[in-house]
Amino acid sequence: MSKLLDFKSRLYRRLVYGLVAMTMVLGIGVTTAQPSHAGWLDLIFQGVRVYQLSNMSNEQEVDLGRGINNQLVNSRQIRLYRNESLNTYVNDIGQRLAAVSDRPGIPYTFQIVQDSSVNAFATMGGYVYVTTGLMAAADNEAELASVIGHEIGHISGRHAVEQMRQAAITQGITGALGVNRDRLINIGAQVALQLPASRSAEYEADRQGFDTLGRAGYDQAAMVAFMKKLVRQGSPPEFLSTHPDARNRVTQLQQNLNESALPQATAGMSETAYSSNIAPLR
Structure with missing residues (x-):
């Protein structure tokens, strides 16, 4: 009888010690886990964070775009070029295009950047930028509108959101959207300034911009x-130098x-009217 009790006592102690050891290991794993280690626990939590970022609401995207602009x-x-x-x-050109774009349900902000380079870019939440150099390079309003339409296409496709998602994974973002807003x-x-869009994103923005241009009457x-x-x-120029090859994009356009199907868009x-409208740049 005593031997049986002694065996049960030893078995009980082993079970308790095993549970304690397992708890300590899990505790250490939780407190020391880092996204860069890419362990199974990290991937679970990172997947939740990436999901939240990819599925942010329009309001969250606009708020984040406002912060990026600031x-x-x-x-x-x-x-910014401040001529009123x-x-x-x-x-006015931008709002005309945005109203007939594939994503008209968010507020859009169109701004001019004082820069002699021929460039344009956009960030999430409806923020579009064109340089003074690009405006000077255009011969008419429709050409300027075509570039703005392309950038609206990036916003419609939420391409900046996808780029941010990829960058967040690479840089090991450790919290949800609201926690790490800064x-x-x-x-x-x-x-917005450095990372080129993907090949598919550029083609999509070209196509959406082209369609938006026609729907706006340009x-x-x-x-x-x-x-x-x-x-x-x-x-x-910079906005044409990203993937795919600019000549292939021209061929597709x-x-x-x-x-x-919009021959009436004319x-x-x-050139005379456009030159008059951008006279402050001359």
Whole structure:
């Protein structure tokens, strides 16, 4: 009988010690887990965070875009061009396009960046930027509208959100959207200025921009003409230098033009009217 009790006592102690040891191991794993280690526990938590980022609401995206815009401006990563009449002109073009875009249900903000380079970019939440250099390079309003339409296409496709999601995984974001808002804003600013869009995203933005241009009444031939002109100049500008090859994009846009069902879209082709509207840049 005593031997049986002794055996039960030893078995009980082993079970208790085993449970304690397992608890300590799990406790250490939870408290020391880092995203860069990519352990199974990290991946579970990271998957939740990535899911939350990929499925943010329109309100969250607009709020984050506002924060990214403030970061770009306040840190002087960009310098806004403050001429009131010219900003009103660009905003009017942008709002005309946004209203017939594939994503008209968010507020859009269109701004001019004081920069002689031929460039345009967008960030999440409806923020679009065009440089003074690009405006000067365009020959008419339809050409300028074609670039703005392309950037709206990036917003419609939520391409900046996807870029941020990928960057967040790479950089090991450790919390949900609200917890790390400041860090996400920093990543968003980096995405807006430095990270090129993917091949598929550029084609999608071209297609959506082309369609939006026609629905707004602008001559879609201007989009093809402007890109052809920039490619012929030699080294493509920044917004054309990302994947895919700019010449292939021109070819695809020419095909879109040949198949377009909007021959009545002919607005914005007057060079004289455009020159008058951007007179402050001269």
